[in-house]
Amino acid sequence: MSTPAIFSAAARRRARDRAAGRFAEHDFLRAQMLDGIADRLLAVKRDFADVLDLGCFDAAFAPPPGARVARLDPGFAFARAAGGVQGDEDHLPFADAAFDLVVAAGTLDTVNDLPGALALIRRVLRPDGLFLGAFVGAGSLATLRAVLRAVLRAAEEEQAVARLHPQIDVRSAGDLLVRAGFALPVADVETLTVRYSGLGRLLDDLRGMAAGNILAERHPLRRDTLARAAAAFAARAEADGRTSERFDLVFLTGWSPAPDQPKPARRGSATTSLAAALRAGDGGAGR
Template identity: 55%
Template sequence: MAEHKVRFSILVVSVSQQSPSHEIFDRRTRAIRRDRAADKFGAHDFLYRHMAEELLDRLADVKRDLVDVLVVGCPDDYLPSRLRALGKRVVCTDSGHVNAAAVGGVQADEDALPFADNSFDLIVACGTLESVNDLPGALLLMQRILRPDGLLLGAFAGAGSLPVLRAVLLGAEGDRAGQHIHPQVDVRAGGDLLSRAGFTMPVADGDTLTVRYGSIFGLLDDLRGMGASNVLLSRPPMLSRAVLSHAATLFLKAADADGKTAERFAIAYLSGWKPDPSQAAPARRGSATVSLAEALKPKRRD
């Protein structure tokens, strides 16, 4: 069970764009892992549900009628059904064939969405953007298939996730440590990526979800059950029994007094609008009628 949630906001910093030709994730393995997790996903869906509920809360604050919706990442019908209940017309897409078929959707990767430009009023991308080979390209594509003044809402596990698992695996493997956890996208890069993709009013922020486990095996079971295990093209061999046993011991050593170890999921949220002439524009530089120096002067007391 989740113990607590901490919200934070950050400044946007620049990020270099990775070339789509240098893929790091195995697309086929990624789809297979999501499909294998489909049958028992409901027993491991806490992270997805947390992100979906937050995205729905943010959508509730939007005072526009965004009717045609694309849901990117559909491990079940939870989010699509909630959107339909709000009167939305929903199309689903997922990289896994089983997931896509179960919701009557389209199988596709996020950086290869097969939809025409200006097709949707809203795109909700929940829980998959952290393992996309070309994230800048995926955001650019989403911007294109949105209609003018359309909205993108996204959520994914970002940088700072799984620090305990990372530490105990490094400690167990020692000098021969392999890369068992994916590279993670820093939430501070989110606004820059949205701006580069042509979105206006970009926002990047996040929260953390802490979950407590009695053993490392419960955590690994959750990761497999949500289709979030390692899909790197260069993933190392499976952990040996000796290494896994050592990691399990280190995991227990990190436990609190009640014998449970707290693991953290850092969630990044992105939102941005496709440009439209009706949107408010920032004031022209130099158009202010009062100087900053004057505004900051202390007021005189009578």
Template identity: 45%
Template sequence: MSGPESSAPHQIFDSRALAARRRRALALGPETFLIDRVAEDLADRLGAVSRQFAVAADLGTPTAALARALAAIPSIGRLFTFGPPERVDNDAAADPELPPFGPASLDLVVSALALQTVNDLPGALAQIRRALRPDGLLLACLFGAGTLAELREAFAIAESDTTGGISPRVAPFADLRDLGGLVQRAGLALPVTDVDRVVVRYDHPLALMADLRRMGAANPLNARRRAPLRRATLARLFEVYAERFADPDGRLRATFEIAWISGWGPHDSQQKPLRPGSAKLRLADALKAAEHKLPGEGS
């Protein structure tokens, strides 16, 4: 048997549904305010790095926004784009699950709002690490765990109240602390993570849902319920959202958590932590403070 219903348990995201949602977004007219924002932010972050990147790759970014933003950075030599098939400016179509890079072939890998739907993110990061030359850089952003927390909560309450149970309506995304561990586990040096929370306000939940469709970000989960949403559930969703997440002016909040990750291909020139017990100076001496021993400690 084939199809989403027979996918292996570890396949959280339905790749065919993701592609279909991207095609629908193009047909509807894509909503790009988030990808445009993070593309400019990534370019700003990269512009602050004082080194040259002769060969770079943009992996999975769904639009040309990042390539346009990076075009103005003189430290980047040749930028190759590897995005979904729907992206017309690709150098080659590629799936972030299987980065098409040779070993030690790149000085820089960037990605914007693509890696959050990779089923094997540890594996993808390990392959990126393999593709980076020594002292090469990975800089990427993806949706973090707090993304659409309001919609997730409203859906859970609405379904529980109207059907007696809940189904996965909003995709789960990785926690920032987990992402830091994955970067380190992949073998990247000097891992750094941080988060940017973008709060967008809407007049109605339907306006948020329309934006999600035009971003290609509607529910891509393999475990999603295929039956149409009940009218009673949708009506209850509207009520809960207005009750819990409205500002004083009546507009509704929607949070997008942008998780940033970076790491370097290991190189001898990079700072390394000291081995335990190798310090040459005691903390008390460095602080010029008197040292007091606890009762029972040796001299």
């Protein structure tokens, strides 16, 4: 029996098509992700010939010099504008070992089968190929979540959590890389704080970056509930009238396995015990 879908594929495509025309006004999170990916790519001293930009949005990702790039997006408008193909990350239309670099910035958190998507990414990589990903992870939208929970609880409404997307924390992301078969997996997180003049501006940003509610089971907010949420959001404002919202960006790095890659040390192979290391460092100042 198949697992019920968390996200609606049709709603996901519609949200992306609606956002395509004005994405440049709301692209700051993906720009931050691409900056982080570029920094990580600069640390890799090798050439890449064939690159996949997975979840390409407006094709802002610049491949390494001389590399050929294929682009895929779940939305038709983004895919067409980028000269790419429309498709989903957990149903990739590419041959095995077709790329030596896959970049996925900003869409993996809304894939129904993320373990399957990561396994497919590894399959389309050649041996010793590199995967660099980023998405909005656990801890994000903390203010919005708190406001909605409080407002819905006060109104004695159910489905408070179901109105917002589930989130993946950095530890789970690292575990998923291991499960998908990546070598030398690394998952880390960077936090970005954005200050808003009101709830409406935050919701406009979320819609503009195609990050609105695409849950398979959606429960739209009533006008009066939304008004109470806006008031509660404003009540959290600082002295200048702006309310802080948090975005935690999870970055993923993994390599397709190859025989000549460095291997982690065998468990139990250390030549110095922890107790000896602690004794050696016992010369610190006391209190």
